[in-house]
Amino acid sequence: MFSSQLSEQSKILLRADNLTIRFGGLVAVANFSLTVPSNQIVGLIGPNGAGKTTVFNLMTGVYAPNVGSVFLEDVELTARGAHVISRAGVARTFQNIRLFAGMSVLDNVLAALSWQRRGTNLASLLALPTIKTREYEMMQHALEMLSFVGLADYADWEATSLPYGLQRKLEIARALMTRPRVLLLDEPAAGMNPTEKDELAGLVREIVRQHGLGVLLIEHDMKFVMNLCAQLTVLDHGEVIAVGTPAEIQKNPKVIEAYLGADSAQVSGADGSSPGGAQR
Amino acid sequence: MMEQLLEYSILPLTLFGITAIQALGLQLILGGAGLLSLGHAAFYAVGGYSAAAFTVYAAPYLGLSQPLLLMLISLLVGAGSALLAGLIVAVPCLRLQGDYLAMATLGFAEIIGTALKNIDAVGGTRGFTGIPKLSSLPWVFSVLALVWWALARFNRTGLGLAIRATRDDEIAARSLGINTYATKLSAFLLGSAIAGLAGALYVHALQFISPDEADFSRSVVIVLAVVIGGMTSLFGSVLGALILVAVPEVLRFAPDVIREQRMIYFALIVIFVMLFSPKGLQSLVLRLARRHQKNESSSLGRKLGGAG
Numbered sequence: 001m002f003s004s005q006l007s008e009q010s011k012i013l014l015r016a017d018n019l020t021i022r023f024g025g026l027v028a029v030a031n032f033s034l035t036v037p038s039n040q041i042v043g044l045i046g047p048n049g050a051g052k053t054t055v056f057n058l059m060t061g062v063y064a065p066n067v068g069s070v071f072l073e074d075v076e077l078t079a080r081g082a083h084v085i086s087r088a089g090v091a092r093t094f095q096n097i098r099l100f101a102g103m104s105v106l107d108n109v110l111a112a113l114s115w116q117r118r119g120t121n122l123a124s125l126l127a128l129p130t131i132k133t134r135e136y137e138m139m140q141h142a143l144e145m146l147s148f149v150g151l152a153d154y155a156d157w158e159a160t161s162l163p164y165g166l167q168r169k170l171e172i173a174r175a176l177m178t179r180p181r182v183l184l185l186d187e188p189a190a191g192m193n194p195t196e197k198d199e200l201a202g203l204v205r206e207i208v209r210q211h212g213l214g215v216l217l218i219e220h221d222m223k224f225v226m227n228l229c230a231q232l233t234v235l236d237h238g239e240v241i242a243v244g245t246p247a248e249i250q251k252n253p254k255v256i257e258a259y260l261g262a263d264s265a266q267v268s269g270a271d272g273s274s275p276g277g278a279q280r
Numbered sequence: 281m282m283e284q285l286l287e288y289s290i291l292p293l294t295l296f297g298i299t300a301i302q303a304l305g306l307q308l309i310l311g312g313a314g315l316l317s318l319g320h321a322a323f324y325a326v327g328g329y330s331a332a333a334f335t336v337y338a339a340p341y342l343g344l345s346q347p348l349l350l351m352l353i354s355l356l357v358g359a360g361s362a363l364l365a366g367l368i369v370a371v372p373c374l375r376l377q378g379d380y381l382a383m384a385t386l387g388f389a390e391i392i393g394t395a396l397k398n399i400d401a402v403g404g405t406r407g408f409t410g411i412p413k414l415s416s417l418p419w420v421f422s423v424l425a426l427v428w429w430a431l432a433r434f435n436r437t438g439l440g441l442a443i444r445a446t447r448d449d450e451i452a453a454r455s456l457g458i459n460t461y462a463t464k465l466s467a468f469l470l471g472s473a474i475a476g477l478a479g480a481l482y483v484h485a486l487q488f489i490s491p492d493e494a495d496f497s498r499s500v501v502i503v504l505a506v507v508i509g510g511m512t513s514l515f516g517s518v519l520g521a522l523i524l525v526a527v528p529e530v531l532r533f534a535p536d537v538i539r540e541q542r543m544i545y546f547a548l549i550v551i552f553v554m555l556f557s558p559k560g561l562q563s564l565v566l567r568l569a570r571r572h573q574k575n576e577s578s579s580l581g582r583k584l585g586g587a588g
Binding site: 086092113116178 | 430433434437438439441442444445447448449451452453454455456457458459460512
């Protein structure tokens, strides 16, 4: 398979070991482990409320785990500040889109470069000529990124006035501006029509091909996930119930049970149909 | 007659300029960073008292007497001391969310007001007198123009962008590598320092400052100026300051009954603005200006059409 060809030249980038987090008495995620290699798209699936987004929040420093650790290659990221993790090379998008509402599409993307401009604030305040080139380069970079995701014509739109599908693409563009090694996508295809989903799948493949990123993907659309991912991890009630290739996962009785309930395991297990059918 | 009118207008114009500078500082904190500071006047008073204490006590000792140089240094002293006061309040408080910062700044303003009333070296409750006349209307308007221009530039810098991103969505901002704590701190300190500049201008223009300047009601006036004018725009803050200074001046000629209720009018203005122009009066003014322009060009078009 194409993906296994890729994995030969890839190395492990992001590694989560044994992550556990409790909210009061509720264990939201328990003993969660996962690796994201470079040049590969890894999927994280599971029924609603399984703890998928909590895993993202643990990996990106929104929550600190009670137990366990997160590494990007040799750098430990466990419970570091979210901005430190982002600077280290882990970028993400959000399930409930989090764009900067009062800002233009271009400014949303430029915001990702803002901290890299820290040292230049005084020069740019005084409009020194030296800064003009740098500002011009950043603007160029931002516009290139917008055209890469297909938003070139919308640069001066207010971000939240974009159609839903384009807002999701803008979040991806914004995350890519941080030059990540690993990109975490939280339900990027939610609310998209089939054409948009196909475009998005192409875009994600292109991101991996061009930048050699590792991508971790949460998604409910099973067709989308099965087509895109080389490896899947299935989460249910905060625990990993299966790990494997899409083909293996489709046949796994535990997975079918989690999605369809215990009785369905024997019925639909044989034909290997998409467990995502239960979502609708 | 004309001369008298000009002379009379100097004080209100000076006060307008100073209020506008204060409002621009608060605009960065409230409109830019989305932080509610209810003690902005206290930072202004800290700047004013420090600048005055510098020129009255330290300058003769240092042998400084050149007025221009003295005023420039006292502006730095005013801004610097307000920034330092901002640092003391903000470092512990900015870790708190929303309303707590408002309460902490309110408490800080009370402390400053009470402290000033009890320091005899700066006049206590009687106020600080005998401050040399170093600034004037041109000084105030020069600084106002400079602050306005610098903030307009600042909004386009990386830090300016980070401040607005943090206001809009803190979690998203952090996910992009923005240190939101440092960002909010910078906005708060910069806004406080600008208030300190206004304080230094005030004491050297009026040659007097009293502890009342740190009062809560003074802070509310600045918040009102920013909200009425339009939180998201620099022009709005200056416009708001104009209204806040102009209304009491106009009411000076009205009967006592009406004049004494001026805070009620401001409350009514706020309700009116929130109902009809939530982005502040600046957006109303801009809309009217645009409509006027359109009408003018269309009437011009009709005239040209009629001629042809």
